[in-house]
Amino acid sequence: MIFKNKALLLTIFLMAxxxxxxxxPTLFEVKISNxxxxxxxxxxxxxxxxxxxxxxxxRNKKFLWRFGDSNIKKxxxxxxxSTEITDxxxxxxxxxNSDILIPELRKLEIPIIGFNRPVVLLLLKVDxxxxxxxxxxxxxxxxxxxxxxxxxxxxIALERGVYIxxxxxxxEDRNLLNQVDILFSPSNYIQEKFxxxxxxxIEFVRIGVNKWSINGDxxxxxxxxxxxxxxxxxxxxxxxxxxxxxxxxxxEGSKGEQALISIYGLKGFQDFESVESxxxxxxxIKSRAYKSFERSSIDYTIQLFQTKDSLIKELRGSSKFxxxxxNEKANMLELEYLN
Numbered sequence: 408m409i410f411k412n413k414a415l416l417l418t419i420f421l422m423a424x425x426x427x428x429x430x431x432p433t434l435f436e437v438k439i440s441n442x443x444x445x446x447x448x449x450x451x452x453x454x455x456x457x458x459x460x461x462x463x464x465x466r467n468k469k470f471l472w473r474f475g476d477s478n479i480k481k482x483x484x485x486x487x488x489s490t491e492i493t494d495x496x497x498x499x500x501x502x503x504n505s506d507i508l509i510p511e512l513r514k515l516e517i518p519i520i521g522f523n524r525p526v527v528l529l530l531l532k533v534d535x536x537x538x539x540x541x542x543x544x545x546x547x548x549x550x551x552x553x554x555x556x557x558x559x560x561x562x563i564a565l566e567r568g569v570y571i572x573x574x575x576x577x578x579e580d581r582n583l584l585n586q587v588d589i590l591f592s593p594s595n596y597i598q599e600k601f602x603x604x605x606x607x608x609i610e611f612v613r614i615g616v617n618k619w620s621i622n623g624d625x626x627x628x629x630x631x632x633x634x635x636x637x638x639x640x641x642x643x644x645x646x647x648x649x650x651x652x653x654x655x656x657x658x659e660g661s662k663g664e665q666a667l668i669s670i671y672g673l674k675g676f677q678d679f680e681s682v683e684s685x686x687x688x689x690x691x692i693k694s695r696a697y698k699s700f701e702r703s704s705i706d707y708t709i710q711l712f713q714t715k716d717s718l719i720k721e722l723r724g725s726s727k728f729x730x731x732x733x734n735e736k737a738n739m740l741e742l743e744y745l746n
Contacts, residue, residue, distance in 0.1 A: 428523045428604055430726065435458065435505045436502045437457045438493075438500050438501075439453050440497070440499075441496075441497040441499065451482050451499075452481050454485075454501040455482075455484065459474075463517060465649065470515075477515060484503050484507060485501060485504070486502045513693065518654040518713055523721050524724070525605060525651070526603050526605075527569060528603035528605070529572070529607050530606070531543040531556065531609050532593075533552065533553060533611045534613060535552065542576065544575060544576050552611075556637070559644075560573070563641065563648070574600075575601075607625065607644075608623045609625045618631070619633070627639060655713065664713075664714050665709065665711070666739065667706060667707070667737065667738060671742075671744065672704075672743045672746065673744055689722065691711055691712060691713060692709050692718065693709075693712045715740075726745070729743040730742060
C-alpha cells in the first residue's frame with residue numbers, strides 16, 4: 408500500500424500507542440574481528456565504514472563515496488580503540504567521537520538514524536528431521552545449527568545497530584506452540600504477546616541428508632545444502648533491513664521540512680536539561696530554536712533534514728517523549744515529557 412497523503416501517514420504513527428523501539432547506547436561503537444583486517448589502521452577504517460552503515464541504516468556505498476570526495480580522514484573521528492576477546496575471538500573495539508562526526512555528516516547531507524532503534528522480532532522454527540520441530544529462543548541448544556543461527560542474529564544486530572530478538576518462551580508458550588491445531592496461529596500469538604516494530608516468521612525444514620528448505624516470510628526458491636542455509640538466511644535478513652531502515656532521500660534541491668514542537672509536563676530546570684539532551688539524540692532534527700517558554704512547557708521551531716515522518720519514527724522510540732497530537736494546519740507536534 409502506498410500512502411499518498413502525508414497527514415494520513417502521520418496519523419497512523421500517532422495512533423500507535425505502544426512504543427517498541429529501544430535506545431542503542433553503543434551507537435558510536437564498532438567491533439571488528441581480527442580476521443577482517445591486517446593492521447590497526449585498516450581496522451579503524453573498516454570500523455568507520457561499519458559505523459556509517461549503522462548510522463544511515465544503509466549498505467549503499469554512496470555515503471562513503473561522499474567522504475572520499477571530501478578528502479576527510481576517517482581516522483580523525485576515532486575517540487579511542489582497544490582490543491578485546493569475546494567467545495575466544497579477538498576484536499578491535501573502536502569508539503567514535505559523535506560531537507565532531509555528526510556536524511560533518513550534516514555538511515555532507517548524509518541522512519542518519521538516531522539512538523532510538525527498532526526491535527525486529529523473529530519467530531524461527533527448526534525441523535531437522537531427527538526430533539520434534541522446535542521454536543528457537545535464547546536458551547542454549549545442543550544442536551549446532553540452532554546455535555549458528557543465533558550467532559548470525561547477534562552478528563547482524565551488531566553490524567546494523569538494531570535489536571533483533573527471539574521470543575522468551577514460558578511453559579504456557581511452549582505448550583501452545585507444540586499443539587497440533589489448524590486454528591491456532593503461532594505467528595499471530597507471538598506478535599500479540601511480544602513487543603516489536605517488525606516481525607518475521609521463518610521455518611527451516613530439513614528434507615534430506617544435506618538438503619534444507621526455508622519457508623515463511625523468507626523463502627528459498629530451491630533446496631539448500633547445509634553450508635548454504637546460514638548464508639541465505641544472513642543475506643535475506645540484511646536485505647530486509649535495507650528496506651526497513653531506509654531513509655527516503657529528498658528530491659534534489661529540496662530542503663527538509665519545518666515544524667513546531669510543543670513540549671509540556673516539565674517540572675523544573677532539570678527537566679529542561681533532560682529535554683535538551685533528548686532532542687540532541689533525534690538526528691532527524693537539523694536545527695532548533697526556542698519559540699516560547701512557560702513554567703511547565705517549551706516550544707521549538709525546528710528544521711528537519713528529511714520529512715516529518717522520519718521525525719515521528721524517532722520520537723516514537725523515545726523514552727522521554729510521548730506524542731500526544733499532530734496539528735496539520737498549525738504544522739505542530741505536541742509532546743508530553745515523561746518524568
